[in-house]
Amino acid sequence: MTATAFGTRTDRSAMVRLRLIEGFELSVDGAVVEAPLAAQRLVAFLALHPRPLHRHYVAGSLWLDKTDSRATSNLRSALWRTHGFGERLIRSSRTHMRLADDVYVDVAEVDAVARLLLAGQTDEVAADAQLLGGELLPDWYDDWVLVERERLRQLCLNALEQLSASWLARGQIALAVDAAFAAVAAEPLRETAHRALVEAHLAAGNCSEAARQYARYRMLLRDALGLDPSSVFTRRMAAVMQL
Numbered sequence: 261m262t263a264t265a266f267g268t269r270t271d272r273s274a275m276v277r278l279r280l281i282e283g284f285e286l287s288v289d290g291a292v293v294e295a296p297l298a299a300q301r302l303v304a305f306l307a308l309h310p311r312p313l314h315r316h317y318v319a320g321s322l323w324l325d326k327t328d329s330r331a332t333s334n335l336r337s338a339l340w341r342t343h344g345f346g347e348r349l350i351r352s353s354r355t356h357m358r359l360a361d362d363v364y365v366d367v368a369e370v371d372a373v374a375r376l377l378l379a380g381q382t383d384e385v386a387a388d389a390q391l392l393g394g395e396l397l398p399d400w401y402d403d404w405v406l407v408e409r410e411r412l413r414q415l416c417l418n419a420l421e422q423l424s425a426s427w428l429a430r431g432q433i434a435l436a437v438d439a440a441f442a443a444v445a446a447e448p449l450r451e452t453a454h455r456a457l458v459e460a461h462l463a464a465g466n467c468s469e470a471a472r473q474y475a476r477y478r479m480l481l482r483d484a485l486g487l488d489p490s491s492v493f494t495r496r497m498a499a500v501m502q503l
Contacts, residue, residue: 274364276348278307281366281394288345295345298338303349304397306359307367308408314356321404367396370412374419382426389423389435389442392416417443417450424456428463436460449484451477455493467500 279285284300286293295303301322306313319331326334339357342350351358359365374392376382393416396409420443427436437460443453454477461470474489474497481487488494 274362276345276360276362277364277366278303278349278359279366280304280307280397281370282398284397286345286349288348293345296341298334299341299346301402302335302338303342303359304400305404306350306357307363307365308404310359310368312356312358315354318357322402324403367412370394370416374415377419377422377426378415380422380426382423389420389439392420392423393442393446413446417447417453420446421452421456424460428460433460433464436463448480451481451490451493454489455496458497462500470500471497 275289277287279287284295284304286295286300286303302318305318305322315335316328316332319335320328322338323331323334339346339350339352349360349363351360370391396412397405420439424436424439424443427433427439437457440453440457440460443450444457447453454473458470458473461467461473474493478489481489
């Protein structure tokens with residue numbers, strides 16, 4: 261798979277595997293490692309910033325409300341808490357640290373797949389709509405997590421819509437519907453996701469399904485935001501109903 265900003269951390273056969281989608285899970289040699297929260301935060305931060313980072317930057321980012329000396333002390337403690345597995349996971353010097361290159365990170369795979377899809381390189385990936393529909397570290401509310409969660413969410417939503425369109429162009433209607441459904445599930449108020457789903461239903465000849473999907477979206481949008489679907493979407497459905 262093509263390397264991205266995350267480097268080469270997309271090899272599923274790696275012996276050290278880190279999952280951040282739908283929660284934190286670290287496994288080494290096939291066994292799940294129970295890491296303390298401080299160690300989890302350090303590992304996740306390094307995984308989401310795939311480059312050598314200065315220790316002061318890491319400490320200051322993870323412990324914003326602490327003095328420099330306390331933040332540095334907390335970083336040393338978190339690193340110590342990775343004892344037993346950290347030497348295979350983290351590369352650290354006196355000044356910098358980073359995640360080891362041979363660690364599989366699910367976010368890296370999601371990022372790589374999404375970018376390939378958006379570049380139109382659908383033949384290079386075995387695209388699974390469910391792979392792109394997960395949430396990064398639910399219930400973590402650090403600023404650095406929130407920023408990356410939103411970036412990844414937008415990337416995956418765009419990729420799912422592109423995937424649906426690509427399947428549609430190939431005549432793979434069921435897969436197009438599946439990808440569009442995943443986009444709708446990930447962001448129920450996103451019009452372009454609903455439009456992708458409607459187009460997939462129409463391609464299958466299911467005009468009633470398309471009409472019901474539009475009606476559900478219109479009701480949801482009005483209830484949530486007091487808005488109506490765009491004129492483009494409305495005109496499209498009006499033309500369908502006249503057929």
